[in-house]
Amino acid sequence: MSTQNEELAKLSEYKYGFRDDVQYTFRSRQGLNAEVVTELSRMKGEPQWMLDFRLKALDVFNKKPMPTWGGDIQLNFDEITYYTRPSDKTEASWDDVPADIKNTFDKLGIPEAERKFLAGVGAQYESEMVYHSVQKHLEEQGVIFLSSDDGLRQHPDLFREHFGKVIPPTDNKFAACNSAVWSGGSFVYVPKGVKVEMPLQAYFRLNAEGTGQFERTLIIVDEGAQVHYVEGCTAPTYSRDSFHSGVIEIIVKQGARCRYSTIQNWSSNVYNLVTQRAVVHAGATMEWVDANLGSKLTMKYPSCYLVGEGAHGEILSMAFAGPGQHQDTGGKIIHGAANTSSKITSKSISKSGGRASYRGLLKVYKGAHGVKSSVVCDALLIDDQSRSDTYPVIEIDEDDVTIGHEASVSKVGEDQLFYLMSRGLDEEAATSMVVSGFIEPLVKELPMEYALEMNRLIQLQMEGSVG
Amino acid sequence: MTAVLEIRNLHVSVEDKPIIKGLNLTIRQGEIHALMGPNGTGKSTLAYTLLGHPNYTVTAGQMIFKGVDLLELEPDERARLGLFLAFQYPVAIPGVSVANFLRTAINSRRRANNPDDKGISIPEFRKLLKGKMDLLQMQHDFAGRYLNDGFSGGEKKRAEILQLATLEPEIAVLDETDSGLDIDALRIVASGVNTLAGPKLGVLVITHYQRILTYIKPQFVHIMMGGRIVESGGADLALHLEEHGYDWVREKYSEKTE
Numbered sequence: 030m031s032t033q034n035e036e037l038a039k040l041s042e043y044k045y046g047f048r049d050d051v052q053y054t055f056r057s058r059q060g061l062n063a064e065v066v067t068e069l070s071r072m073k074g075e076p077q078w079m080l081d082f083r084l085k086a087l088d089v090f091n092k093k094p095m096p097t098w099g100g101d102i103q104l105n106f107d108e109i110t111y112y113t114r115p116s117d118k119t120e121a122s123w124d125d126v127p128a129d130i131k132n133t134f135d136k137l138g139i140p141e142a143e144r145k146f147l148a149g150v151g152a153q154y155e156s157e158m159v160y161h162s163v164q165k166h167l168e169e170q171g172v173i174f175l176s177s178d179d180g181l182r183q184h185p186d187l188f189r190e191h192f193g194k195v196i197p198p199t200d201n202k203f204a205a206c207n208s209a210v211w212s213g214g215s216f217v218y219v220p221k222g223v224k225v226e227m228p229l230q231a232y233f234r235l236n237a238e239g240t241g242q243f244e245r246t247l248i249i250v251d252e253g254a255q256v257h258y259v260e261g262c263t264a265p266t267y268s269r270d271s272f273h274s275g276v277i278e279i280i281v282k283q284g285a286r287c288r289y290s291t292i293q294n295w296s297s298n299v300y301n302l303v304t305q306r307a308v309v310h311a312g313a314t315m316e317w318v319d320a321n322l323g324s325k326l327t328m329k330y331p332s333c334y335l336v337g338e339g340a341h342g343e344i345l346s347m348a349f350a351g352p353g354q355h356q357d358t359g360g361k362i363i364h365g366a367a368n369t370s371s372k373i374t375s376k377s378i379s380k381s382g383g384r385a386s387y388r389g390l391l392k393v394y395k396g397a398h399g400v401k402s403s404v405v406c407d408a409l410l411i412d413d414q415s416r417s418d419t420y421p422v423i424e425i426d427e428d429d430v431t432i433g434h435e436a437s438v439s440k441v442g443e444d445q446l447f448y449l450m451s452r453g454l455d456e457e458a459a460t461s462m463v464v465s466g467f468i469e470p471l472v473k474e475l476p477m478e479y480a481l482e483m484n485r486l487i488q489l490q491m492e493g494s495v496g
Numbered sequence: 497m498t499a500v501l502e503i504r505n506l507h508v509s510v511e512d513k514p515i516i517k518g519l520n521l522t523i524r525q526g527e528i529h530a531l532m533g534p535n536g537t538g539k540s541t542l543a544y545t546l547l548g549h550p551n552y553t554v555t556a557g558q559m560i561f562k563g564v565d566l567l568e569l570e571p572d573e574r575a576r577l578g579l580f581l582a583f584q585y586p587v588a589i590p591g592v593s594v595a596n597f598l599r600t601a602i603n604s605r606r607r608a609n610n611p612d613d614k615g616i617s618i619p620e621f622r623k624l625l626k627g628k629m630d631l632l633q634m635q636h637d638f639a640g641r642y643l644n645d646g647f648s649g650g651e652k653k654r655a656e657i658l659q660l661a662t663l664e665p666e667i668a669v670l671d672e673t674d675s676g677l678d679i680d681a682l683r684i685v686a687s688g689v690n691t692l693a694g695p696k697l698g699v700l701v702i703t704h705y706q707r708i709l710t711y712i713k714p715q716f717v718h719i720m721m722g723g724r725i726v727e728s729g730g731a732d733l734a735l736h737l738e739e740h741g742y743d744w745v746r747e748k749y750s751e752k753t754e
Contacts, residue, residue: 443550448587450571451547451580452601452659453608459572462600466591466642 043323044489045137045263046296049129049236053155055114059239060107063087066209069112073178073212078189086198086208093202099388100326100355104300109241109272111210113155119176121162130154137263139232146478148227149174153244154234156212167225173218174229177245180216187218191249195278195306195334203302203328207243207276214244214275219254219285228257228290228476233273235264235299241272248278250285250313257288259479263323266296270325273299279307281315283337288316292479294486295323297353303329311337311366318474320347321356322486330388332361335369346375347471349490350383350415359388359406359420364430368399375406376468379415380490386418391425391432398429408438409467411460461491499525499562499578499666499698501546506557508538508545508723514555515541517723525666526695530709530734531702533720534742539702540584542720543671547571547581561667576608580665582656584672588644594655595625595639598662605663628661632688650681657688667698674708686711706738721749 055072057065066087070080095102120126123140134140134152143150149163151174158176167174173184181188198208215231235242250256264271273295281287287307295301301324307315317331333342344360362371377385387406408417419436441463449459465472465487472480501523508516515538523529533539545552546559548571559566566574589597603615616624625639634654644652653673660668670689674682689712693699701712709717709731717733718725721742726749727733737745 442587444587445589447547447549447571448583449589449597451575451583452597452663453572453575453604454601455570455572455604458600458604462592462597463589466589469591 043266043296045294046266047136048265049133051115051127051129051236053113053115053237054117055112056110056237057112059110061087061090061109061111061206061210065111069210069212072114075181076185079181082193082198083209086205089198090202090205090209093205095202099328099357102300102302102326104270104272108239108269110237110239111241111243112212113237113240114157115154116157116159119158119161119179121160123160126152126159130159133234133236134160134232137232137234142230142478146227146476147230148225149229151176151215151229151231152234153213153231153242155236155240155242158213158215161215163229170223171220172223172225173216175216177214177216177247178212180247184216184218187249188216188247191278191280192247193278195280195308196276196304200304203274204276204304207245207274207304210241211243211245211276213242214246215248215258216246217248217256217258219250219256221251222253224255225257228259230259230261233260233262235271235273235295238267239269239271241274244275246275246277248287248289249280250282250287252282253284254282255286257290257476259290259292261292261294263294264296264299267298269298271299273301273303275303275305277303277305279315281307281309281313283310284312285310286314288318289331290318290475290479291320292483292486293321293323293327297323297325297351299324301327301329303327305329305331306334307332307342308334308336309340309342312339313337314341314343316343316345317360318345318471319358319360320471320483321358322349322490324356325353326355326357328357330359330361330390332363333371334363334365335371336365338366338368340366340369342369342371344373344375345471345474346373346387347468348375348377348385349487350377350379350385351490352381352383355384355386357386357388359386361390362392362402364393364397364400364402367397369397370401372402373404373406374471376471377406377408377417378411378464378467379408379417380411382414384416384418386420388420389422391421391423393425393427393430395426397427400427400430402431403433404435406436407467409464410438410440411464457491461488464491501579501667501698502558502560504558504560506542506545506559507555508541509553509555510541510551515723516545518557519720519724521718521725523667523698523700525698527716528693528699528701528712528714529716529718530714531700531718531720531725532704532706532734532737534746535704537720538723539720540671543581543669543702546574546669547579548574572604575665576605578666580660580663580668582653582660582668582670582673584675586644586647586652586656588642588647590642590645592643593640594643594658595621597643598625598659601659601663625662628658631691632658632661633684634658649676650678650684653677653681653685654688657685657692661688661692664696666696667700669700669702671702672704673701674703674705682708683711706734709734719745721745
């Protein structure tokens with residue numbers, strides 16, 4: 030009885046846990062094999078090179094062992110459905126999206142946000158993008174914002190030139206898995222000098238039980254251009270685990286700017302194993318804003334490969350680990366050119382037995398002189414049952430560098446709580462105030478709408494945290 | 497109706513060690529009391545106990561405020577009832593601005609009275625806070641700074657007085673508000689308290705030195721020693737202490753406090 034109540038309590042806490050009864054046009058058999066991959070590729074009408082790429086990646090996936098570090102992955106790969114097709118094509122009008130699916134995105138507030146403050150929206154349901162649209166004036170300036178499947182169909186050369194180059198299938202087991210069965214995700218191209226002022230947003234939704242989602246995003250920001258891409262994700266809560274493994278490849282050309290923000294709020298039965306990497310050319314800037322609030326286990330380390338002189342990389346990582354959650358997050362910065370600079374700021378919060386780990390790599394290659402980098406990781410523990418770890422790796426092969434590293438772990442102090450309560454805040458409000466103050470330096474980097482959303486999510490996570 | 501705080505035969509222990517041993521004190525709205533005494537006699541213990549710090553255990557006696565037994569209430573409930581403590585060592589809350597904090601505190605009070613309360617509107621709150629800062633001659637940018645984070649000693653104490661002004665309690669305890677302040681900062685803080693003092697506010701000034709009492713004039717002065725109030729009198733008692741120190745009190749009451 031008590032476990033049932035706990036389950037119910039969990040469900041009520043997570044407000045995106047609703048399910049839809051959707052008629053899928055296709056759902057592949059469980060398990061991952063050449064047959065599934067070939068069928069998927071045929072259904073998509075892909076060129077032969079892509080099928081070959083997929084089959085080769087499948088081979089890599091099968092050969093690579095599971096990682097022996099990070100989180101405890103109790104996934105049965107044979108019980109996952111790797112491809113689920115909710116509708117037959119990506120629509121550019123919400124009216125053409127199947128009603129029950131549109132209804133879901135309405136409940137998540139996506140069309141409304143699109144009208145208010147977004148330059149473009151992509152919405153993925155299970156394996157496919159059901160909606161993709163970008164403002165007319167951006168399209169006229171040559172901005173491409175399509176589902177990756179449409180990107181491959183409509184811009185085959187540009188797509189092929191960059192696809193799989195930043196993150197090859199051999200990079201890691203999950204990148205190989207994604208490469209074999211990828212579907213959906215966004216293809217973004219911003220032409221030289223074009224500045225997209227408002228964010229482009231992609232929204233990912235998993236609905237069915239035991240489902241895999243493998244979106245593949247490729248973003249090319251041409252010289253001097255600028256873009257902010259935002260992704261959000263939610264799923265219903267099931268007792269069976271689901272599997273999300275995205276691959277995000279970004280190329281930031283000379284003098285360009287790209288910011289990629291994630292507000293990850295998967296339900297607590299989702300394994301979220303994602304590879305995100307950007308190659309940053311001379312004088313360009315890449316910023317990752319990575320907020321992980323949901324999922325059972327997240328392993329994700331957004332990376333910047335600073336390959337051109339004066340390139341700048343920044344990673345703002347925020348993790349919230351509640352009961353039964355493990356957030357193994359952080360970032361990687363590779364300094365491969367002179368006078369490159371970087372900054373990693375990580376803030377994690379663990380409560381009610383949750384575990385947050387910071388895992389970071391900072392590497393400076395020989396010859397990359399004049400590198401400046403600072404890494405700051407702060408962890409906040411709400412109670413004694415929770416856990417925080419830090420695994421920072423720093424490899425410096427060059428003498429002429431300036432590196433700073435700071436780490437701190439703090440507990441919400443009795444004195445802080447008493448001070449706030451002596452002003453009339455109850456214990457829950459006081460705790461939540463300390464937490465929101467802790468992440469404030471990160472939240473203020475987000476556009477206002479997302480900052481508000483983030484604060485709201487944190488409040489939600491903190492509710493009922495005080496016995 | 498005048499709010500009254502009545503402390504009767506209070507005994508308090510910290511980690512099983514008795515600190516306060518039978519303290520009696522009554523403070524009414526509109527009165528200014530000074531509680532003086534050497535270090536380690538339990539003055540600050542009284543302050544923390546009044547607001548219900550979990551490390552302080554009341555082993556006997558009562559604290560009645562507005563007819564309510566404080567021992568039945570959590571610290572936040574005591575605060576919402578109209579008690580305030582200006583801390584000797586205010587705690588930093590990084591990332592939370594003074595304004596955000598005060599607005600949350602005000603809304604906590606409003607919601608405790610009425611769960612459907614929508615909270616104070618932002619324009620209304622801004623007006624309120626600016627008014628209070630003007631009253632205390634504070635720069636408006638103070639409201640945007642993170643609460644006590646990197647504040648100087650003087651700024652921390654002024655922030656406490658700003659909170660006092662904004663939250664409008666009926667009884668305020670100022671715990672060693674003068675400690676660590678230079679004479680200019682002390683004067684500013686004291687003038688803030690004087691601005692707020694009046695028929696609606698009762699104040700208990702806890703201090704080791706007479707210094708602050710040249711700026712804040714108490715009607716009642718109490719001397720604490722060995723966990724009890726041993727002498728009570730008017731403002732002249734403080735002056736007497738200033739001239740003669742605490743030795744005569746120690747001599748007079750040493751047997752009783754042992």
